[in-house]
Amino acid sequence: MIDWDDVRFFLAVARGGSVRAAAGHLGVNHSTVLRRIAQLEERLGAHMFEKLPSGFRLTEAGGEILELAHQMEASSHQIEARVLGRDQGVRGLLRVTLAPILATRLLMPDLADFARLHPDIEMEILSSGELANLTNRQADVAIRVVYDRSTLPLNLHGMKGPELFSGVYMSRARLAAWRTGARDPVRWIVISIHGIPEWAGEGEVRATGVPFRTTDAEAQLVAARNGLGMTTLPCFVGDADLLLARVPGTVLHMQGALWILTQGETRKTKRVRLFTESVFRRLEAYSALLAGQSILRD
Template sequence: MENWDNVRVFLAVARHGSVRAASNALQLNHSTVLRRVSQMEAQLGARLFEKLPTGYELTPAGAEIQSLAEEMEQSSSLLQSRVFARDQRLTGKLRVAMPPSLVADLLMPDLADFSREHPEIELQIISSYEPVNLTRRQADVAIRLVYDQFSLPQHLVGQRLHDVYRGVYISQALLNESAYSERDCNKWILKEEDNGLPDWALVGSDPTSVPPMKVNDVFSQLAAVRADIGKAILPCFVADADMALVRVPKSEIAFYGTLWMLTYGDTRKTNRVRLFGKFIKERVDAHAELLKGKSPVDASMK
């Protein structure tokens, strides 16, 4: 397997089970992915995939090749991180992955400051709720909201930043309406993955009395609360900074998760990564009260 580009494409098809999904992940067109897979099959003299109605499935030969290809990928990633670590210039690309809400509702002004202070560093923000693969160098640094620190991959280097809290919020307008009723109070806006409501959020409400609205991300959830539909559990750093929202009276706040900054291998040794790590740690610390739900603009005081 001399051509690493072909191997990379093969692994993407194997993992996604689809040429289209592999094309999207690699940002290559459909025909290029098919051509590289065909080149690899010709080189090895074996068929690597069966094309089924459900997608592309590895043949026995393909499954055997996959394990070897993954070893190549790991070696390639290690080599890249070591080469990256030797580059001590405060110039060039720095790819940072973090959740969209963290970018939009908390850190964008800080990231703007970093860019102004270090204009020679090309800061690339990867904003996604899906975790990037640092081992495959999809990013140099990842900031993640971690719900259980024991779930952190052992091969990554982690630095704990700060705990994050969440509360129950409703729009100020809905709370002030003369027609405000128990029915309004009990209308929940939930994310699709929510599996029931925690006990701490149920004070003074009956979650079974009104069917909830379900959305698939926190931005839609926030928009629904702003539209006076009902109430939702939201991160304090998102909702407390929104003057249209208020915490539900007599409700509590609760621990949500912990922000961690993660790197892989020797990447953390570069000046760019060390500089960014020190900068973002200081900025997150400066947001401590907001993250804990004890911001100067307390929701109950709006």
């Protein structure tokens, strides 16, 4: 009989393309991965991978069992989710994935309130640039900005929250200096992987310097507050910051709606239901802020 754990290691190597990548993903050492692959090959009587200078490549036999391995993985996740769905207690782990700026600049007080209200729920907030995967059970709940619901996997269940808008902002001090004719250049401040959005435009203030690039939203915000130039920010960030002002002549842009997403039987657990209902209420309360309507800006 094939050991599912051996298949997990096989999938990790197939996806990562190397033993090192698989070991990092699974949180084990290099030798453990090699031992598990060897066990699987011995049971099946065939080599699963070909070792190349660039990494590990599936052999013909490995390619043949790859789809079956994916099916085993999906079945394993379904079993876990079904058992979890029967758990109606509020004690246990609750993993929530969301963008860092949503966590730090909007929802953290509400997440803290929920944790205090339910002290037996062990919360894990996964606020990194790459959102965790619900289907693979990396998280129980995802809070995501979704422009088109049809782009989401069919197995995800969601509660649609308010729409999220962004605008163009610069520091009040820098805007005041521009109005008095200051000659130092105004730069676009951009996150490197995104660049300047097509919708942003420059309004009444024209960019005259080379772009200033950052790799994360927090650095982007701090650069704008320090007067380097103008940048696009979610309205809930830009409007709430007393050091920033909207750039005159620019428009708001709808990024999508905030969705609270769960997967399969997971949504039926009591702690997940309590959390999703609580966050949905808080997002509804923030709807004007998210739409850029809560504060009259100059």
